[in-house]
Amino acid sequence: MVTEVSSTDDVRAKAENALARCGVELGAFKGDAITARTPVTGAALFGLRADTPADVDRAVEAAQAAFLDWRTTPAPARGALVKRFGELLTEHKQDLADLVTVEAGKIRSEALGEVQEMIDICDFAVGLSRQLYGRTMPSERPGHRLMETWHPLGVVGVISAFNFPVAVWAWNATVALVCGDTVVWKPSELTPLTALACTALLDRACTETGAPAHLNQVVLGASEIGERLVDSPLVPLISATGSTRMGRAVGPRVAARFGRSILELGGNNAAVVTPSADLALTVNAAVFAAAGTAGQRCTTLRRLIVHADIADTVVEQLTAAYRRLPIGDPFQDATLVGPLVNEASYDRMRASLARAVEEGGTLCVGGERQLSDVAPDSFYVRPAIVRMPEQTAVVREETFAPILYVLTYRDLGEAIRLHNDVPQGLSSGIFTADQSEAERFLAADGADCGIVNVNIGTSGAEIGGAFGGEKETGGGRESGSDAWRAYMRRATNTVNYSGQVALAQGVDFSR
Numbered sequence: 001m002v003t004e005v006s007s008t009d010d011v012r013a014k015a016e017n018a019l020a021r022c023g024v025e026l027g028a029f030k031g032d033a034i035t036a037r038t039p040v041t042g043a044a045l046f047g048l049r050a051d052t053p054a055d056v057d058r059a060v061e062a063a064q065a066a067f068l069d070w071r072t073t074p075a076p077a078r079g080a081l082v083k084r085f086g087e088l089l090t091e092h093k094q095d096l097a098d099l100v101t102v103e104a105g106k107i108r109s110e111a112l113g114e115v116q117e118m119i120d121i122c123d124f125a126v127g128l129s130r131q132l133y134g135r136t137m138p139s140e141r142p143g144h145r146l147m148e149t150w151h152p153l154g155v156v157g158v159i160s161a162f163n164f165p166v167a168v169w170a171w172n173a174t175v176a177l178v179c180g181d182t183v184v185w186k187p188s189e190l191t192p193l194t195a196l197a198c199t200a201l202l203d204r205a206c207t208e209t210g211a212p213a214h215l216n217q218v219v220l221g222a223s224e225i226g227e228r229l230v231d232s233p234l235v236p237l238i239s240a241t242g243s244t245r246m247g248r249a250v251g252p253r254v255a256a257r258f259g260r261s262i263l264e265l266g267g268n269n270a271a272v273v274t275p276s277a278d279l280a281l282t283v284n285a286a287v288f289a290a291a292g293t294a295g296q297r298c299t300t301l302r303r304l305i306v307h308a309d310i311a312d313t314v315v316e317q318l319t320a321a322y323r324r325l326p327i328g329d330p331f332q333d334a335t336l337v338g339p340l341v342n343e344a345s346y347d348r349m350r351a352s353l354a355r356a357v358e359e360g361g362t363l364c365v366g367g368e369r370q371l372s373d374v375a376p377d378s379f380y381v382r383p384a385i386v387r388m389p390e391q392t393a394v395v396r397e398e399t400f401a402p403i404l405y406v407l408t409y410r411d412l413g414e415a416i417r418l419h420n421d422v423p424q425g426l427s428s429g430i431f432t433a434d435q436s437e438a439e440r441f442l443a444a445d446g447a448d449c450g451i452v453n454v455n456i457g458t459s460g461a462e463i464g465g466a467f468g469g470e471k472e473t474g475g476g477r478e479s480g481s482d483a484w485r486a487y488m489r490r491a492t493n494t495v496n497y498s499g500q501v502a503l504a505q506g507v508d509f510s511r
Protein backbone atom coordinates (compact mmCIF):
# COMPACT_ATOMS: atom_id res chain seq x y z
CA MET A 1 0.00 0.00 0.00
CA VAL A 2 1.36 3.43 -0.91
CA THR A 3 0.21 5.99 1.66
CA GLU A 4 2.19 9.15 1.01
CA VAL A 5 2.50 11.53 -1.90
CA SER A 6 5.54 13.73 -2.63
CA SER A 7 5.08 17.38 -1.77
CA THR A 8 4.44 19.83 -4.60
CA ASP A 9 7.72 21.56 -3.69
CA ASP A 10 9.60 18.30 -4.19
CA VAL A 11 7.92 17.67 -7.52
CA ARG A 12 8.65 21.24 -8.65
CA ALA A 13 12.29 20.90 -7.62
CA LYS A 14 12.59 17.63 -9.57
CA ALA A 15 11.17 19.35 -12.65
CA GLU A 16 13.45 22.39 -12.29
CA ASN A 17 16.56 20.24 -11.88
CA ALA A 18 15.70 17.96 -14.78
CA LEU A 19 14.97 20.95 -17.05
CA ALA A 20 18.20 22.69 -16.08
CA ARG A 21 20.25 19.54 -16.75
CA CYS A 22 18.64 19.18 -20.18
CA GLY A 23 19.62 22.79 -20.95
CA VAL A 24 16.22 24.52 -20.66
CA GLU A 25 16.32 28.08 -19.36
CA LEU A 26 12.90 28.04 -17.78
CA GLY A 27 12.92 31.81 -17.20
CA ALA A 28 12.70 32.36 -20.95
CA PHE A 29 9.39 30.49 -21.07
CA LYS A 30 7.71 31.88 -17.96
CA GLY A 31 4.33 33.55 -18.44
CA ASP A 32 0.71 33.21 -17.47
CA ALA A 33 -0.95 31.64 -20.51
CA ILE A 34 -0.34 27.94 -19.74
CA THR A 35 -0.19 26.35 -16.31
CA ALA A 36 2.18 23.39 -16.08
CA ARG A 37 0.58 21.09 -13.49
CA THR A 38 1.50 17.78 -12.01
CA PRO A 39 -1.05 15.01 -11.56
CA VAL A 40 1.18 13.68 -8.74
CA THR A 41 -0.32 16.27 -6.38
CA GLY A 42 -2.70 18.04 -8.76
CA ALA A 43 -0.95 21.36 -8.08
CA ALA A 44 0.28 24.06 -10.45
CA LEU A 45 4.07 24.06 -10.92
CA PHE A 46 4.86 26.96 -13.27
CA GLY A 47 3.11 29.52 -15.41
CA LEU A 48 4.36 29.46 -19.00
CA ARG A 49 3.85 31.68 -21.99
CA ALA A 50 1.92 30.31 -24.95
CA ASP A 51 2.74 30.84 -28.59
CA THR A 52 0.42 32.88 -30.78
CA PRO A 53 -0.83 31.90 -34.25
CA ALA A 54 1.76 34.34 -35.66
CA ASP A 55 4.47 32.45 -33.73
CA VAL A 56 3.29 29.23 -35.37
CA ASP A 57 3.64 30.86 -38.80
CA ARG A 58 7.15 32.01 -37.92
CA ALA A 59 8.10 28.54 -36.67
CA VAL A 60 6.80 26.95 -39.88
CA GLU A 61 8.68 29.47 -42.03
CA ALA A 62 11.92 28.83 -40.11
CA ALA A 63 11.43 25.06 -40.44
CA GLN A 64 10.74 25.49 -44.16
CA ALA A 65 13.96 27.52 -44.57
CA ALA A 66 15.90 24.81 -42.71
CA PHE A 67 14.29 22.18 -44.95
CA LEU A 68 15.84 23.76 -48.05
CA ASP A 69 19.31 22.91 -46.65
CA TRP A 70 18.43 19.69 -44.94
CA ARG A 71 16.80 17.98 -47.92
CA THR A 72 20.11 17.90 -49.80
CA THR A 73 22.19 16.80 -46.81
CA PRO A 74 23.05 13.13 -47.47
CA ALA A 75 20.72 10.84 -45.54
CA PRO A 76 23.55 9.10 -43.59
CA ALA A 77 24.75 12.57 -42.47
CA ARG A 78 21.17 13.24 -41.31
CA GLY A 79 21.43 9.97 -39.41
CA ALA A 80 24.52 11.32 -37.61
CA LEU A 81 22.33 14.02 -36.02
CA VAL A 82 19.82 11.45 -34.79
CA LYS A 83 22.67 9.26 -33.50
CA ARG A 84 23.94 12.14 -31.37
CA PHE A 85 20.42 12.91 -30.21
CA GLY A 86 20.03 9.27 -29.09
CA GLU A 87 23.27 9.56 -27.10
CA LEU A 88 21.98 12.69 -25.35
CA LEU A 89 18.70 10.95 -24.57
CA THR A 90 20.65 8.08 -23.00
CA GLU A 91 22.67 10.56 -20.93
CA HIS A 92 19.49 12.34 -19.79
CA LYS A 93 17.24 9.30 -19.49
CA GLN A 94 16.57 9.87 -15.78
CA ASP A 95 15.89 13.59 -16.28
CA LEU A 96 13.38 13.00 -19.05
CA ALA A 97 11.75 10.16 -17.09
CA ASP A 98 11.42 12.52 -14.12
CA LEU A 99 9.63 15.04 -16.33
CA VAL A 100 7.33 12.35 -17.77
CA THR A 101 6.39 11.34 -14.22
CA VAL A 102 5.94 14.97 -13.15
CA GLU A 103 3.66 15.86 -16.07
CA ALA A 104 1.92 12.63 -17.09
CA GLY A 105 2.03 10.86 -13.71
CA LYS A 106 3.62 7.68 -15.11
CA ILE A 107 5.27 5.32 -12.64
CA ARG A 108 9.09 5.26 -12.75
CA SER A 109 9.42 2.07 -14.73
CA GLU A 110 6.96 3.22 -17.40
CA ALA A 111 8.48 6.70 -17.57
CA LEU A 112 11.94 5.18 -18.09
CA GLY A 113 10.37 2.83 -20.64
CA GLU A 114 8.96 5.77 -22.55
CA VAL A 115 12.39 7.40 -22.77
CA GLN A 116 13.91 4.04 -23.77
CA GLU A 117 11.39 3.97 -26.60
CA MET A 118 12.83 7.29 -27.81
CA ILE A 119 16.35 5.86 -27.68
CA ASP A 120 15.21 2.74 -29.57
CA ILE A 121 13.59 4.78 -32.35
CA CYS A 122 16.80 6.83 -32.67
CA ASP A 123 18.71 3.57 -33.28
CA PHE A 124 16.10 2.50 -35.80
CA ALA A 125 16.18 5.87 -37.59
CA VAL A 126 19.99 5.89 -37.77
CA GLY A 127 19.91 2.50 -39.52
CA LEU A 128 17.09 3.71 -41.73
CA SER A 129 19.21 6.66 -42.87
CA ARG A 130 21.19 4.14 -44.98
CA GLN A 131 18.15 2.19 -46.14
CA LEU A 132 15.71 4.61 -47.79
CA TYR A 133 15.40 2.14 -50.61
CA GLY A 134 13.61 2.72 -53.88
CA ARG A 135 12.72 -0.09 -56.30
CA THR A 136 13.69 -0.65 -59.91
CA MET A 137 11.15 -2.38 -62.10
CA PRO A 138 11.56 -3.94 -65.54
CA SER A 139 10.46 -1.44 -68.18
CA GLU A 140 8.20 -2.73 -70.95
CA ARG A 141 10.14 -0.62 -73.46
CA PRO A 142 13.58 -1.59 -74.81
CA GLY A 143 16.42 0.70 -73.77
CA HIS A 144 14.48 2.16 -70.84
CA ARG A 145 14.99 2.04 -67.10
CA LEU A 146 12.09 2.38 -64.64
CA MET A 147 12.67 3.15 -60.97
CA GLU A 148 11.33 4.87 -57.88
CA THR A 149 13.17 7.46 -55.84
CA TRP A 150 12.14 8.78 -52.42
CA HIS A 151 12.64 12.44 -51.63
CA PRO A 152 12.17 14.56 -48.52
CA LEU A 153 8.65 15.93 -48.18
CA GLY A 154 8.96 19.22 -46.27
CA VAL A 155 7.85 20.45 -42.86
CA VAL A 156 6.06 17.80 -40.79
CA GLY A 157 3.60 19.09 -38.18
CA VAL A 158 3.48 16.82 -35.13
CA ILE A 159 0.58 17.16 -32.69
CA SER A 160 0.91 14.93 -29.64
CA ALA A 161 -1.23 13.74 -26.73
CA PHE A 162 -0.52 14.02 -23.00
CA ASN A 163 -0.21 10.31 -22.29
CA PHE A 164 2.90 9.70 -24.42
CA PRO A 165 4.42 13.15 -24.07
CA VAL A 166 7.77 12.29 -25.65
CA ALA A 167 7.83 8.87 -27.35
CA VAL A 168 5.23 9.68 -30.02
CA TRP A 169 7.00 12.89 -30.99
CA ALA A 170 10.29 10.94 -31.19
CA TRP A 171 8.70 8.29 -33.45
CA ASN A 172 7.76 11.07 -35.83
CA ALA A 173 10.66 13.46 -35.46
CA THR A 174 13.57 11.01 -35.73
CA VAL A 175 12.15 9.26 -38.79
CA ALA A 176 11.15 12.58 -40.39
CA LEU A 177 14.65 14.01 -39.79
CA VAL A 178 16.49 11.11 -41.45
CA CYS A 179 13.98 11.33 -44.31
CA GLY A 180 15.17 14.93 -44.82
CA ASP A 181 12.12 16.67 -43.37
CA THR A 182 11.97 19.28 -40.65
CA VAL A 183 9.48 19.33 -37.78
CA VAL A 184 7.15 21.73 -35.98
CA TRP A 185 5.86 20.13 -32.79
CA LYS A 186 2.67 21.08 -30.92
CA PRO A 187 2.80 19.03 -27.72
CA SER A 188 -0.18 18.56 -25.43
CA GLU A 189 -0.90 21.64 -23.32
CA LEU A 190 -0.74 19.25 -20.34
CA THR A 191 2.90 18.32 -20.97
CA PRO A 192 4.88 21.39 -22.12
CA LEU A 193 7.93 20.75 -19.91
CA THR A 194 8.94 17.42 -21.41
CA ALA A 195 8.63 19.05 -24.84
CA LEU A 196 10.97 21.88 -23.86
CA ALA A 197 13.52 19.40 -22.52
CA CYS A 198 13.48 17.23 -25.67
CA THR A 199 13.75 20.28 -27.90
CA ALA A 200 16.74 21.60 -25.95
CA LEU A 201 18.52 18.25 -26.32
CA LEU A 202 17.79 18.07 -30.04
CA ASP A 203 18.99 21.67 -30.50
CA ARG A 204 22.23 20.69 -28.75
CA ALA A 205 22.63 17.68 -31.05
CA CYS A 206 22.11 20.00 -34.05
CA THR A 207 24.79 22.40 -32.85
CA GLU A 208 27.25 19.61 -32.11
CA THR A 209 26.77 17.89 -35.48
CA GLY A 210 26.61 21.07 -37.56
CA ALA A 211 23.00 20.49 -38.65
CA PRO A 212 20.98 23.59 -39.64
CA ALA A 213 19.26 25.46 -36.81
CA HIS A 214 15.45 25.32 -36.63
CA LEU A 215 15.16 21.72 -37.83
CA ASN A 216 12.76 21.14 -34.97
CA GLN A 217 10.54 23.88 -33.60
CA VAL A 218 8.21 23.58 -30.64
CA VAL A 219 5.04 25.66 -30.32
CA LEU A 220 3.21 25.71 -27.01
CA GLY A 221 -0.50 26.22 -26.59
CA ALA A 222 -3.90 24.59 -26.83
CA SER A 223 -5.97 23.42 -29.78
CA GLU A 224 -6.00 26.81 -31.60
CA ILE A 225 -2.22 26.54 -31.95
CA GLY A 226 -2.65 23.04 -33.36
CA GLU A 227 -5.30 24.35 -35.76
CA ARG A 228 -2.91 26.98 -37.13
CA LEU A 229 -0.37 24.26 -37.86
CA VAL A 230 -3.07 22.06 -39.41
CA ASP A 231 -4.10 24.86 -41.78
CA SER A 232 -0.59 25.89 -42.82
CA PRO A 233 -0.04 25.41 -46.57
CA LEU A 234 3.70 25.06 -45.88
CA VAL A 235 3.12 21.81 -43.95
CA PRO A 236 2.56 18.91 -46.35
CA LEU A 237 2.13 16.30 -43.59
CA ILE A 238 0.34 16.51 -40.25
CA SER A 239 0.91 13.63 -37.87
CA ALA A 240 -1.70 14.00 -35.13
CA THR A 241 -2.06 11.78 -32.07
CA GLY A 242 -4.98 12.17 -29.70
CA SER A 243 -8.68 11.56 -29.35
CA THR A 244 -10.99 10.58 -32.20
CA ARG A 245 -12.75 13.89 -31.56
CA MET A 246 -9.51 15.72 -32.41
CA GLY A 247 -8.94 13.53 -35.49
CA ARG A 248 -12.43 14.28 -36.76
CA ALA A 249 -11.54 17.99 -36.70
CA VAL A 250 -7.99 17.65 -38.05
CA GLY A 251 -8.44 15.04 -40.84
CA PRO A 252 -10.91 16.97 -43.03
CA ARG A 253 -9.05 20.28 -42.56
CA VAL A 254 -5.79 18.79 -43.80
CA ALA A 255 -7.56 16.98 -46.64
CA ALA A 256 -9.33 20.21 -47.68
CA ARG A 257 -5.96 21.72 -48.59
CA PHE A 258 -4.75 18.40 -50.12
CA GLY A 259 -2.27 17.86 -47.28
CA ARG A 260 -1.54 14.40 -45.96
CA SER A 261 -2.24 13.24 -42.46
CA ILE A 262 -1.20 10.41 -40.19
CA LEU A 263 -3.95 10.06 -37.60
CA GLU A 264 -3.30 8.05 -34.41
CA LEU A 265 -6.55 8.26 -32.47
CA GLY A 266 -8.54 6.55 -29.76
CA GLY A 267 -8.68 2.80 -29.17
CA ASN A 268 -11.14 0.42 -27.55
CA ASN A 269 -8.91 -2.58 -27.30
CA ALA A 270 -10.06 -6.08 -26.49
CA ALA A 271 -8.58 -9.48 -25.78
CA VAL A 272 -10.30 -12.82 -26.19
CA VAL A 273 -9.61 -15.50 -23.55
CA THR A 274 -10.29 -19.05 -24.70
CA PRO A 275 -10.67 -22.12 -22.47
CA SER A 276 -7.20 -23.39 -23.42
CA ALA A 277 -5.47 -20.17 -22.25
CA ASP A 278 -2.77 -20.25 -19.57
CA LEU A 279 -4.75 -18.36 -16.92
CA ALA A 280 -1.79 -17.22 -14.82
CA LEU A 281 -0.18 -15.66 -17.91
CA THR A 282 -3.53 -14.21 -19.03
CA VAL A 283 -4.30 -12.56 -15.70
CA ASN A 284 -0.80 -11.11 -15.38
CA ALA A 285 -0.86 -9.73 -18.89
CA ALA A 286 -4.40 -8.40 -18.53
CA VAL A 287 -3.66 -6.55 -15.28
CA PHE A 288 -0.76 -4.67 -16.86
CA ALA A 289 -2.66 -3.98 -20.07
CA ALA A 290 -5.83 -2.77 -18.31
CA ALA A 291 -4.56 -1.08 -15.14
CA GLY A 292 -1.03 -0.03 -16.19
CA THR A 293 -0.55 3.71 -16.85
CA ALA A 294 -3.82 4.05 -14.86
CA GLY A 295 -5.69 3.00 -18.01
CA GLN A 296 -4.35 6.01 -19.92
CA ARG A 297 -2.76 4.35 -22.95
CA CYS A 298 -4.32 4.36 -26.38
CA THR A 299 -3.64 0.60 -26.31
CA THR A 300 -5.08 0.02 -22.82
CA LEU A 301 -7.11 -3.18 -22.56
CA ARG A 302 -10.71 -2.01 -22.19
CA ARG A 303 -12.68 -5.18 -23.01
CA LEU A 304 -11.99 -8.77 -22.03
CA ILE A 305 -14.06 -11.30 -23.96
CA VAL A 306 -13.90 -14.52 -21.95
CA HIS A 307 -15.31 -17.97 -22.69
CA ALA A 308 -18.35 -18.48 -20.46
CA ASP A 309 -16.90 -21.67 -18.89
CA ILE A 310 -13.94 -19.83 -17.39
CA ALA A 311 -15.37 -16.32 -16.95
CA ASP A 312 -16.07 -16.64 -13.19
CA THR A 313 -12.55 -17.91 -12.50
CA VAL A 314 -10.93 -15.19 -14.63
CA VAL A 315 -12.98 -12.41 -13.01
CA GLU A 316 -12.24 -13.76 -9.53
CA GLN A 317 -8.48 -13.84 -10.18
CA LEU A 318 -8.48 -10.41 -11.82
CA THR A 319 -10.53 -8.89 -9.00
CA ALA A 320 -8.13 -10.28 -6.40
CA ALA A 321 -5.14 -8.89 -8.36
CA TYR A 322 -6.85 -5.47 -8.68
CA ARG A 323 -7.45 -5.32 -4.91
CA ARG A 324 -3.71 -5.82 -4.33
CA LEU A 325 -2.54 -3.16 -6.81
CA PRO A 326 -0.36 -0.54 -5.08
CA ILE A 327 -1.83 2.82 -6.08
CA GLY A 328 -0.10 6.10 -5.31
CA ASP A 329 2.84 8.40 -5.83
CA PRO A 330 4.41 7.38 -9.16
CA PHE A 331 7.84 8.42 -7.88
CA GLN A 332 7.77 5.60 -5.31
CA ASP A 333 9.21 2.29 -6.52
CA ALA A 334 6.42 0.24 -4.94
CA THR A 335 3.69 1.99 -6.94
CA LEU A 336 2.15 0.25 -9.93
CA VAL A 337 -0.78 2.61 -10.57
CA GLY A 338 -0.22 6.37 -10.60
CA PRO A 339 -2.78 9.15 -10.86
CA LEU A 340 -5.30 10.09 -13.51
CA VAL A 341 -4.14 13.16 -15.36
CA ASN A 342 -6.82 15.49 -13.98
CA GLU A 343 -10.27 15.89 -12.47
CA ALA A 344 -12.01 15.80 -15.86
CA SER A 345 -10.60 12.28 -16.39
CA TYR A 346 -11.89 11.19 -13.01
CA ASP A 347 -15.33 12.66 -13.75
CA ARG A 348 -15.46 10.80 -17.07
CA MET A 349 -14.52 7.56 -15.32
CA ARG A 350 -17.26 8.00 -12.70
CA ALA A 351 -19.82 8.86 -15.38
CA SER A 352 -18.92 5.78 -17.44
CA LEU A 353 -19.10 3.50 -14.41
CA ALA A 354 -22.55 4.88 -13.55
CA ARG A 355 -23.69 4.34 -17.15
CA ALA A 356 -22.29 0.81 -17.19
CA VAL A 357 -24.34 -0.06 -14.11
CA GLU A 358 -27.44 1.55 -15.65
CA GLU A 359 -26.84 -0.54 -18.78
CA GLY A 360 -26.91 -3.75 -16.73
CA GLY A 361 -23.29 -4.08 -15.61
CA THR A 362 -22.04 -5.30 -12.22
CA LEU A 363 -19.10 -3.47 -10.68
CA CYS A 364 -16.71 -6.13 -9.33
CA VAL A 365 -13.98 -3.86 -7.99
CA GLY A 366 -12.63 -0.32 -8.16
CA GLY A 367 -13.71 3.17 -9.11
CA GLU A 368 -13.14 4.74 -5.71
CA ARG A 369 -10.72 7.64 -5.19
CA GLN A 370 -7.55 7.04 -3.20
CA LEU A 371 -5.24 9.36 -1.25
CA SER A 372 -7.60 12.36 -1.44
CA ASP A 373 -6.87 12.92 2.27
CA VAL A 374 -3.13 13.51 1.67
CA ALA A 375 -3.32 15.07 -1.82
CA PRO A 376 -6.82 16.54 -2.17
CA ASP A 377 -6.21 18.01 -5.66
CA SER A 378 -4.90 14.74 -7.13
CA PHE A 379 -7.02 11.99 -8.72
CA TYR A 380 -5.77 8.56 -7.77
CA VAL A 381 -8.33 5.86 -8.35
CA ARG A 382 -8.57 2.09 -7.98
CA PRO A 383 -8.89 0.54 -11.45
CA ALA A 384 -12.33 -0.94 -12.04
CA ILE A 385 -13.70 -4.18 -13.48
CA VAL A 386 -17.31 -4.33 -14.63
CA ARG A 387 -19.06 -7.47 -15.84
CA MET A 388 -21.43 -6.65 -18.68
CA PRO A 389 -24.29 -8.81 -19.93
CA GLU A 390 -23.73 -7.50 -23.47
CA GLN A 391 -21.69 -4.95 -25.43
CA THR A 392 -23.77 -1.87 -24.59
CA ALA A 393 -23.24 1.74 -25.71
CA VAL A 394 -20.81 2.67 -22.95
CA VAL A 395 -18.62 -0.37 -23.72
CA ARG A 396 -18.36 0.68 -27.35
CA GLU A 397 -16.86 4.07 -26.36
CA GLU A 398 -13.31 4.81 -25.24
CA THR A 399 -13.26 6.12 -21.66
CA PHE A 400 -9.67 7.19 -21.08
CA ALA A 401 -9.43 5.72 -17.58
CA PRO A 402 -8.88 2.27 -16.02
CA ILE A 403 -12.19 0.49 -16.62
CA LEU A 404 -12.12 -3.10 -17.85
CA TYR A 405 -15.43 -4.45 -19.15
CA VAL A 406 -15.75 -8.24 -19.07
CA LEU A 407 -18.02 -9.90 -21.64
CA THR A 408 -18.60 -13.61 -22.22
CA TYR A 409 -18.91 -15.76 -25.34
CA ARG A 410 -19.63 -19.37 -26.28
CA ASP A 411 -18.05 -19.77 -29.70
CA LEU A 412 -14.96 -18.15 -31.19
CA GLY A 413 -16.87 -16.70 -34.14
CA GLU A 414 -19.13 -14.87 -31.65
CA ALA A 415 -16.05 -13.64 -29.73
CA ILE A 416 -14.50 -12.22 -32.92
CA ARG A 417 -17.79 -10.54 -33.87
CA LEU A 418 -17.99 -8.90 -30.44
CA HIS A 419 -14.34 -7.96 -30.66
CA ASN A 420 -14.81 -6.17 -33.98
CA ASP A 421 -18.17 -4.60 -33.17
CA VAL A 422 -16.80 -1.26 -31.95
CA PRO A 423 -15.98 1.88 -33.95
CA GLN A 424 -12.26 1.81 -33.03
CA GLY A 425 -9.57 -0.57 -34.34
CA LEU A 426 -6.22 -0.11 -32.60
CA SER A 427 -4.94 -3.13 -30.64
CA SER A 428 -6.15 -6.63 -29.86
CA GLY A 429 -5.08 -9.94 -28.41
CA ILE A 430 -6.09 -13.54 -27.96
CA PHE A 431 -5.00 -15.75 -25.08
CA THR A 432 -5.00 -19.38 -26.20
CA ALA A 433 -2.86 -22.51 -26.34
CA ASP A 434 -4.71 -23.70 -29.43
CA GLN A 435 -2.92 -22.72 -32.62
CA SER A 436 -6.00 -22.97 -34.79
CA GLU A 437 -7.78 -20.43 -32.54
CA ALA A 438 -4.77 -18.12 -32.74
CA GLU A 439 -4.68 -18.44 -36.53
CA ARG A 440 -8.41 -17.66 -36.83
CA PHE A 441 -7.87 -14.51 -34.79
CA LEU A 442 -4.95 -13.44 -37.00
CA ALA A 443 -6.73 -14.30 -40.29
CA ALA A 444 -8.38 -11.88 -42.75
CA ASP A 445 -11.78 -12.46 -41.10
CA GLY A 446 -10.29 -12.33 -37.59
CA ALA A 447 -9.48 -9.27 -35.47
CA ASP A 448 -9.81 -6.05 -37.50
CA CYS A 449 -7.18 -3.97 -35.67
CA GLY A 450 -3.81 -2.53 -36.68
CA ILE A 451 -2.13 -4.53 -33.91
CA VAL A 452 -3.15 -8.17 -33.34
CA ASN A 453 -1.31 -10.15 -30.65
CA VAL A 454 -1.27 -13.74 -29.40
CA ASN A 455 -0.71 -14.39 -25.69
CA ILE A 456 0.25 -10.75 -25.15
CA GLY A 457 -1.91 -7.92 -23.83
CA THR A 458 -2.94 -5.06 -26.04
CA SER A 459 -0.44 -2.46 -24.76
CA GLY A 460 3.33 -2.17 -24.95
CA ALA A 461 4.24 -2.28 -28.64
CA GLU A 462 7.86 -2.41 -29.83
CA ILE A 463 9.21 0.28 -32.15
CA GLY A 464 10.29 -2.21 -34.86
CA GLY A 465 6.74 -2.72 -36.11
CA ALA A 466 4.47 -0.16 -37.74
CA PHE A 467 2.16 1.28 -35.09
CA GLY A 468 -1.41 2.41 -35.68
CA GLY A 469 -5.01 1.32 -36.05
CA GLU A 470 -8.02 1.10 -38.32
CA LYS A 471 -11.54 2.60 -38.38
CA GLU A 472 -11.96 5.53 -35.95
CA THR A 473 -8.37 5.03 -34.78
CA GLY A 474 -7.52 6.89 -37.96
CA GLY A 475 -5.56 4.49 -40.20
CA GLY A 476 -2.13 6.08 -39.68
CA ARG A 477 1.10 4.12 -39.22
CA GLU A 478 4.17 5.41 -37.41
CA SER A 479 7.44 4.15 -35.99
CA GLY A 480 9.06 1.02 -37.52
CA SER A 481 8.71 -1.24 -40.56
CA ASP A 482 8.06 0.85 -43.70
CA ALA A 483 6.15 3.65 -41.90
CA TRP A 484 8.95 6.01 -43.08
CA ARG A 485 7.41 6.13 -46.55
CA ALA A 486 4.64 8.41 -45.28
CA TYR A 487 7.30 11.04 -44.51
CA MET A 488 8.68 11.10 -48.06
CA ARG A 489 7.65 12.01 -51.56
CA ARG A 490 7.80 9.20 -54.11
CA ALA A 491 8.90 9.89 -57.67
CA THR A 492 8.61 7.35 -60.47
CA ASN A 493 11.45 7.86 -62.97
CA THR A 494 11.71 6.45 -66.48
CA VAL A 495 15.00 6.92 -68.29
CA ASN A 496 15.18 6.38 -72.05
CA TYR A 497 18.68 5.48 -73.24
CA SER A 498 17.53 3.83 -76.50
CA GLY A 499 17.84 6.89 -78.75
CA GLN A 500 14.30 6.16 -80.04
CA VAL A 501 10.87 7.42 -79.03
CA ALA A 502 8.98 4.39 -77.73
CA LEU A 503 5.54 4.89 -76.21
CA ALA A 504 4.11 2.72 -73.46
CA GLN A 505 1.27 0.29 -74.19
CA GLY A 506 2.47 0.06 -77.82
CA VAL A 507 0.92 3.42 -78.77
CA ASP A 508 2.08 4.49 -82.22
CA PHE A 509 2.23 8.26 -82.80
CA SER A 510 4.64 8.24 -85.74
CA ARG A 511 3.93 10.51 -88.67
Ligand code: NAD
Binding pocket: 159, 160, 161, 162, 163, 164, 168, 186, 187, 188, 189, 221, 222, 223, 224, 225, 226, 227, 230, 241, 242, 243, 244, 245, 246, 249, 250, 263, 264, 265, 266, 267, 297, 298, 299, 398, 400, 426, 468, 469, 473
Ligand atom coordinates in the same frame (compact mmCIF):
# COMPACT_ATOMS: atom_id res chain seq x y z
P1 NAD B 1 -6.70 15.29 -27.21
O1 NAD B 1 -7.38 14.88 -28.46
O2 NAD B 1 -7.46 16.04 -26.19
O3 NAD B 1 -5.41 16.17 -27.54
C1 NAD B 1 -4.35 15.67 -28.35
C2 NAD B 1 -3.60 16.82 -28.98
O4 NAD B 1 -4.43 17.42 -30.00
C3 NAD B 1 -3.27 17.96 -28.03
O5 NAD B 1 -1.98 18.45 -28.34
C4 NAD B 1 -4.34 18.99 -28.32
O6 NAD B 1 -3.98 20.31 -28.00
C5 NAD B 1 -4.50 18.81 -29.82
N1 NAD B 1 -5.78 19.23 -30.38
C6 NAD B 1 -7.02 19.06 -29.86
N2 NAD B 1 -7.96 19.52 -30.71
C7 NAD B 1 -7.31 19.98 -31.80
C8 NAD B 1 -7.73 20.58 -33.04
N3 NAD B 1 -9.01 20.78 -33.31
N4 NAD B 1 -6.79 20.93 -33.94
C9 NAD B 1 -5.47 20.70 -33.69
N5 NAD B 1 -5.02 20.16 -32.52
C10 NAD B 1 -5.93 19.79 -31.61
O7 NAD B 1 -6.11 13.92 -26.56
P2 NAD B 1 -5.42 13.68 -25.13
O8 NAD B 1 -6.44 13.76 -24.06
O9 NAD B 1 -4.17 14.49 -25.02
O10 NAD B 1 -4.94 12.16 -25.30
C11 NAD B 1 -5.75 11.05 -25.08
C12 NAD B 1 -6.32 10.53 -26.39
O11 NAD B 1 -5.27 10.29 -27.33
C13 NAD B 1 -7.01 9.19 -26.23
O12 NAD B 1 -8.16 9.16 -27.04
C14 NAD B 1 -5.97 8.19 -26.72
O13 NAD B 1 -6.51 6.95 -27.15
C15 NAD B 1 -5.36 8.96 -27.84
N6 NAD B 1 -4.02 8.48 -28.16
C16 NAD B 1 -3.87 7.76 -29.31
C17 NAD B 1 -2.63 7.23 -29.62
C18 NAD B 1 -2.44 6.38 -30.85
O14 NAD B 1 -1.30 6.18 -31.24
N7 NAD B 1 -3.49 5.90 -31.49
C19 NAD B 1 -1.52 7.47 -28.78
C20 NAD B 1 -1.72 8.23 -27.63
C21 NAD B 1 -2.98 8.74 -27.33
